[in-house]
Amino acid sequence: MPYIDEALLDDPEELQRKDSRDTLRALASAGAQVREAMTLAEEAGIDRLASTDRPRSVLVAAIGGSSIVADVLELLAEPGSPVPVQARRNLPLPGWVGPMDLVVAVSLSGRAPGPLAVAAEAARRGAMLLTVGADDSPLAQVCRSARGVHVGVGAGGRTSSRTALWTLLAPVLLGADRLGLLDAPVDVLHAVAERLDLRAEQFRPSSDAFVNPAKILAVQLAETVPVVLGDGPLGGVAAARAASMLARTARIPATFGELPDAASGIVACFDGPYTAIGGRRAGTYDDARIRLGDIDTSGWEPHHFAEPEGELMERPRGPESGPGRGDDIFADPYLDGPAPPRLGLLMLRDAAVSPATPESVQAEALTDAVLTTAREAGARVMEVQAEEGAPIVRLADHVAALDFAATYLAIGLGLDPSVSPHVADLRDRTR
Template sequence: MLDESLLDTPEALAEADRRALLRGAAEAGARVRTAARHAAEAGVGDLRPDGRPRAILIAGPGAAATCVADLLGTLAGAACPVTRLAPTGVAPAAGALRWELPGWAGSVDLLLIATPDGGEPGLSLLAEQAYRRGCTVVAVAPARTPLAEAAEATHSLFVPMATAPYEQPAPYDQRAPYDRPTQDGDHRGHDDQPPVPAALVPTTPVPTASAPGVLWALLTPLLALLDRIALLSAPPEELERVADRLDQIAERCGPAVATYSNPAKTLAAELADALPVIWTEGTSAGPAGRRFAAALAELAGRPALVAELPEALAAHSTLLAGPLAASADPDDFFRDRVEEAPALHARVVLLRDRPIGGLTAAPAARELVLGHDTPISELEPEPGDALVTLAELIAVTDFAAVYLALASGA
């Protein structure tokens, strides 16, 4: 159940926000500026690329790397294929993942590694494998981590991730004893201490992959890099406009703004007892919708379905006419709303950006939804460049996912 009274009580929201999610959402603009500065200090602006890469490969754990790959692939378009390398299995260390380069990867390809942790042994091994193959490697991760060391050893370009003090994991050289892996997968502390099983090693906190600030900390340096090699347009002034738009959304969607004038709180309240069916229209809206679904799952523990218009009309028409439709349970009106859990009904969330060619399927979508007595929520960004409007859609839905998580006790 959603505690809607909590949404309009900033003090209660702050008390419930033990993961600093609202603070991360509010700091997204500042995170973009810091990450852009880190990229410049790392030498991204001084690169002299010799043509475009044949392909871009992106590796990293969880939703953060998936979203980064999705966004970069959308923004790059047909200029260069962008592929996310999914983990291929587990590594010898307990709980560690393994990544492998495809057989065709070589000296004309670019490997991007993006992680909010930096301690994954599989990513360090991937950087070494890419170095042996002759791939160019660029890594974004917290400083003073094993991946940072591997990047230096393989002459890769390393950009320190813009982290906040409240989400910074302990430096690798200051982690607890037994927190360093040995070749057999166990961990060893000081030389006079025996190894212990890796499963018993205490872990250090790392930022949640779908936390609002993490995405921009990983994405911004890679945007600057791909702008430098002419795969997309993200010059420093464009990144500053993105940061400004994120600051504006933080003001509109902040915890002190009442629900009736706060689009993120309104959306969270509308999704309280609903199955979100996210429909997107426009190039930028697609990755924003998929990001929203990932944030709902990881932050609020809520499932969601995602599809792009116009294909969504055929893909979800039967769903809207089935048992999840708002009119599917005629006895729901007589339900004891104190003793019984509410029935789960679909609610369409339409995220719109500029439709391709100026043609839109939104009227047909509204007609289908209302014809099945299904409620609909719509979000459309203010005018701006593709990257700026994308940032607005992501920011509003990030805030909505956070409010839903806090008010539902996730």
């Protein structure tokens, strides 16, 4: 089981030393990224899109850390968009794409092969182009040659595509709003920036681990084989982003899914070797819930946290607790081998629907049923719940929480969240 050094998470000097490319600082700039991107989009002429004919379809090309841009656009446009929106990572460009369609290509460096090739082929066919990336890049050149709209990236978005999400996403949302594909006006994006500022303050490195929800979540994730599950479409996009950040930033592989479709697949894992009923010895599993508006202390462990008066809080007991149900005190880690890591279910819950609808009640009941099944199986349950707001504001809640948690997890494990030697080796071997 990975060992996370919790003391390191409260040491500002060590946090800075391990974080060689200021990932935490870049994540904290997310609100500023939104504001800067809005300014750059206006200067680039994003309003020109409002004067053009509505496209027949929209195709979004993005890969790697930028791929969530396509997922978010599909998510927000799907309920009421008058035209279809779909993602494409690379060539071939569908044969139906032509002058009546809009192609959106996103690449922080402006040199990612997939989006660049898609943009070049779209330009050759006469399609409308909206691109986001470095100003002095091949992508910018392709777009300008085709008389499209290219939005450059500012100083706040030059670290990596993982930490520059909002630099890349905000112009695309503005463009889609101008075309009438979704509802993301300037005031909504300002609300996103304010929510991201709030989360940056809440998750800041100087905030102690016992009151910082992102640090708490990092410690809990380190002790599990994580499964990230969204309670609906919005949570599903956030879950995919979370799995990507856990893998690329913290080097922790994670499965992800979205309710209701993934319910049976995720619940089937509760029968496997990483839960109490799946063959491992029964134990006591903690249950934690993180609400982003405040800190719910259920699930906090006594050796981690203390009451202000200095008294330890009582450790909650899960369904597998009780007389004769605790950890085997006779287990010998040398003879029996170390206990396998426990399965952890991280549920990303959307804000409650008000007033409730039959569909929302049914969805809530399914989420609760999955969580109950997980607890009874002995899995460790963690929850992150977004606060109220527009869909993109609620998504910002989840993305911020998991981005910071993955970064703290990497640092706590002694890893640099920005630099992976194996990724560097892979690049060298494929040049």
